[in-house]
Amino acid sequence: MLDSKKVKLGIAPIAWTNDDLPDLGKENTFEQCVSEMALAGFTGSEVGNKYPKNVEELKKALELRGIKICNAWFSTFLTTKPYEETEREFIKHITFLKEMGATVVGVSEQGHSIQGTDLAVFDNKYILNDEEWDMLCKGLNKLGKVASDIGITLTFHHHMGTSVQFLSEIDRLMEGTDERYVNLLFDSGHLSYCGEDPLEVARKYKDRIKHVHLKDIRREVVDSVKENKESFLTGVRKGTFTVPGDGYIDFEPIFKVFEESNYEGWMVVEAEQDPSIANPLEYAIKARKYIKEKAGI
Template sequence: MTGTIPNLGPDKVSLGVTPTLWWNDDFPLIDIGIPFEQCVSEMALAGFQGCSIGHKYPADDPTALKEALDLRGLQVSEPWVSTYFTIGDRDRTIGNFKRQLEFLKAVGGRDIVVAEFGQSSHLQPIPVFDHRPEFNPTDWERLTSGLNEIGRLAADSGMRLCYHHHMGTGVQSAADIDKLMEGTDAQYVHLLFDTGHLQLAGDDPLATAEKHKQRIKHVHLKNVRQPVADKVRSDHLSFQEAILEGVFTVPGDSEGMIDFRPVLTTLGNAGFEGWLVVEAEQNPATACPLKYAKMARAYLTDVLGW
């Protein structure tokens, strides 16, 4: 059935895609040499309206970046800021955040995505499940107070801070998300809801979408190959090894196990307005980026009706 999701028309949501289909921004060696211009051209060719920022983008020159995206009919869905509140690096974190706010203003975006990488294990060549950090009360206080502070900075600039739960960090599971939402100000700290990270963590994305639907302001649509996810846990793989094994794929891939329709229906019924961003951290040497981008866009056309 086509177009079964209520309240998620083009007047409410925009469809984006991340450059992690074309290269990996956490692990630069996962790369076959696709340049920035080809990446953003293929995003537009696949039918997307915007994209997040990758390390090959001319991010030090927002004018050049905006011109390149405008030429292809693309907007910036989000820049990324890693926070380090839990290890006491507050001042540098806030300074980096302010610089990204200025960048976002220059390129014309609204949402700014953050994740706490203090104590994170996901960039290290160690088992991602076995070594994820567990925050103590001091860590949680540093994180939530810091997020409230930079969330106010974003709001004062007409922007929205959206927190990205992430594998290998202290906010990985549904319970972690619950705690983060309880400890932060709903006026300033919103949730970036990532279906793939929650599924890989072992939780039900739909349950979290239902619970926090009013806080969700930005969405990453990522699918999971469940047999690979099971292997990541049983074989104690690192996050990089999980990506190379093919744990993630896009919505619309028959190998993925997430049913996105009820998740999107929940968001539509809750009045969601913002970016739905396709993300699949895959190896471009084995997963043709344009093929998977078009696959995801075709699926969203079928589900959303546009």
């Protein structure tokens, strides 16, 4: 079982309001979102677009509910834009996270990404060339050093529809970056979605995984997205993702790997669904009960 003194549980606001598909959960307020997070038994949150931008206002709202900010997504464009543009925005982003008391930032390379487009997610993924791999790895090392200097750990988020999706691409990224500055954000759902084994990845990179997204998939929906050549976001609308314990993935051996590696940090339930179909509070409670049963925290 995991150690509750070392491992903290958070949940992402994307179950309440979807930043990529604003019509999903447009009726749900920030206050409802964080109140229901707390009610379901979570103590951490990532950052959504409806969250107050003012640090003191956000801190007050979260402290009332016993919630802390643990991470916030950051899009890099290291393969398509000058490095300086990404670094400038990155510094603003991690400064905000530092002020909120977070110690981790989740970075995803969005150069050439198709995750937000209408393109078929299984058929149109971009493959980086050697020059682009060099740009990506060198850029991440630089950003990781910038983050490290202020006490923030950079974790890289492999993601469907991006240039780092498959295990072979994760391998190349890990091999090409400095472990002092670049670590891995492990996402069970995205690994299973593209056909990789999340247990294998957990075992292989247990020493460089510094942030965890607990996401389950509905295999029949994934198969439908692939067969019908649909986009990533179409899959979200159809219910590709769900919370741990409600889908395809067996999390018990994955939790065991993190127990054996003495993982310390946040584990975050992240399952974007249509909240009018999958009530966010109901699914948050379902996830919390499952994690308690299987991980002991």
